Amino acid sequence: MAARTHTVTNQAPPLVAYDLFTADRALVEAVGRHLDPALLDEAHSELSALGRTSGSTQVQKWGALANENPPKLLTHDRYGERLDEVEFHPSWHRLLGKGVSAGLTAAWSRPGGHVRRAAGFLVWSQVEAGNGCPLSMTHAAVPALRTDPALAAEWEPRLTSTVYDQDLRPAAQKAGALFGMGMTEKQGGSDVRANTTAARPLAEDGTYELTGHKWFCSAPMSDGFLVLAQAGPAGEQVERGERGERGDQDGRDALTCFLVPRVLADGTRNVFRIQRLKDKLGNRSNASAEVEFDGTWARRVGEEGRGVRSIMGMVAATRLDCVLGSAGLMRQAVAQAVHHCEHREAFGGRLVDKPLMRNVLADLALESEAATTLALRLAAAYDDGGEQERAFLRLAVPAAKYWVTKRCTPVVAEALECLGGNGYVEESGMPRLLRESPLNSIWEGAGNVQALDVLRALQREPAALNAYLREVGLARGADHRLDGAIKNLLTELADLDGVEGRARRIVERIALVLQGSLLVRFAPPEVADAFCASRLGGDWGSSLGTLPHTLDLASVVERARPVS
Known part of the structure; x- marks a missing residue:
């Protein structure tokens, strides 16, 4: 009789062996909306294959193992020689290899590449977010390198390759290469x-x-890195330990972008001293390092003194990946919550059928769909490439x-709570999602940096606001709450003097209005209605699960189901 106490009932089965792409209705529809019809069959086939891989038991296990066995720093070999290598668990290499082979660094080399790659990156981020860092850096390095046509011709074929080669060899000997970045x-x-890293010219x-030290260097085992350093007179002052002007507002005669190869052309290691690896809250599988340059060989990218301008293309692309990564984390958290509630019974019925739980799940689903829809719209703008876009x-x-990155943590935390105590246990996978959730809000410029960047665009680039207003204006007249939100936003934007103190409020409204306009145009009516009523119409509480009870919440939750 004692054995009967070990009979397990009323537990949700593991959410595995399913296609993460085709199960995501919002994502499938966004890909169909933004891709040329001639590309759809091929893209769906590729993304579905990646979705099945991502949902497999084996790959899910790799994600867990990569985080349970974080990277190790090897500063010296057994003989006392500097080594400066990072050792990863085999699961990390398997995951990174899958990501490269799936084309997650190849957006720039094929039609519709950004939409296809964005959808794949969103799917792959749900498996294991850490390997998304080198994938993102490699993808994003291309626009920065294109400021120097000779460097782009040399490196772009390697960066957009679907071959993963983890060995440290001269890049010219490799069929594929990865890139990292060192700015801060x-x-x-x-x-x-x-920045005080100094650059001394070696030749013409x-x-x-x-010579200098980088506090955060992403993906330290990459083949090359884009870094910022002071060149010209500013660099000479830094080397002498002097204080001086850092250049004018555009960074002339000062901050410059450089390409630092990990291995030099003759096969010797470049000076790239890894001082330590960061012990991070999440993103445990990925190595983030402090590195020291001491006579490190580098090639200038773009003009001297134009480093910020040269590297901004990379920053913009990685910021979009932060949006995609957060959308992926939210989607996985919502999928786990809905799956659990469909299989778990309490108080005489399934959790998913309980009105209060349904409200929570629907609210979570709205955040996830709004994030996905917005992220794919941005990717489509990259594919278009026109002046207005x-x-x-x-x-x-x-x-x-x-x-989107700020909404990720509350969404994941609430989704975890839907699983109750089971969600707080590591085996559920939800704690790893929660630890990962604040990351994208911090990397590539935290919240205030983004808000101030929006203000600069509003104040200095009228075309940016005009393009935004044309986009949201496409949905005008379809929902009175959206129309009211657009009107209120225009009132906020009418006076930008002394605006810094309310920058976050303005940026939040800009994002919500854009999400609302996209959902009104493209999402099912029940989704758009719920979003506009709550996020734009004000019929919403201070926590998730406070949607108006009169809405069609069952349809919203049904749309978010991960498995048919």
Whole structure:
């Protein structure tokens, strides 16, 4: 009789062996909306294959193992020689190899590449978010390198390759390469113009020698890195330990972008001293390092003194990946919550059928769909590449990065609570999602940085606001709450003097109005109605699960189901 106490009932089965792409209705519809019909069959086939891989038991296990076995720093070999390598668990390499082979660094080399890659990145982020860092850095390095046609011709084929080669060899000997980035320093953080890394020219061919320390270096085992350093007179002052002007507002004769290869052309290691790995809250599988340059060989990217301008293309692309990564985390958290509540019974029925739980799940589902819809719209703007779409991205990317990444943590935390105590246990996978959830809000510029970036676009680039207003104006007249929100936003924007103190409020409204306009145009009526009533119409509480009870919440939850 004692054995009967070990009979397990009323537990949800593991959410595995399913296609993460085709099960996500909002994502499938967004891909169909933004891709040329001639590309759809091929794209759906690729994304469904990635979705099945992502949902497999084996790959899910790799994600868990990569986080349970974080990377190790190997500073020296057994003989005392500097090694400066990071050792990863085999699961990390398997995951990274899958991501590269799935084309998650190849957006720039094929039609519709950004939408296809964005959908794949959103799906893959649900498996294991840490390997998204080198994938993102490699993808985003391309626009920065394109400021120097010779460097782009040399490196772009390697970065957009679908071959993963983890060995440290000269890049010219590899069929595929990965890139990292080193911008921030301990004394400045987001204020990169306070950087003190100095660049001394070696010759007239654009080669330099770097000396300095980077506080955060992403993906330290990559083949190359884009870094910022002070060149020209500013670099000479830094080397002498002098204080001086850091250049004018555009960074002339000061901050410059450089390409630092990990291994030099002759096979010797470049000076790239890894001081330590960061012990992070989440993102445990991925290595983030402090590195020191001491006579490190580098090539200039773009003009001297134009480093911020040169690297902004990379920053914009990685910011979009922060939006995609957060959308992926939210989607996985919501999928787990809905799946659990469909299989768990309490108080005489399934949790998913209880009105209060249904309200919570529907509210979670709205955040997830709004994030996905917005992220894919931004990716489509990259594919378009026209002047108006570039202006739209200038405002929409930092606004989306600000808002979507900030919504990620409360969404994941509430989804975890839907599983009760089971969600607080590591085996559920929800704690890993929760630890990961604040990351994208911090990386590539935290909330205030994004808000101030939006203000700069509003004040200096009228075309950006015009492009944004044209976009949201496409939905005008379809919902009175959206129309009212657009009117209120225009009132907020009428006076930008002394606006910094209310920048977050403005950016939040910019993002919500944009999400609402997209859902009104493209989402099912019950989704758009619930979003506009709560986020734009004010019929919403201070926590998730406070939607108006008169809405069609059952249909919203049904749309978010991960498995048919």
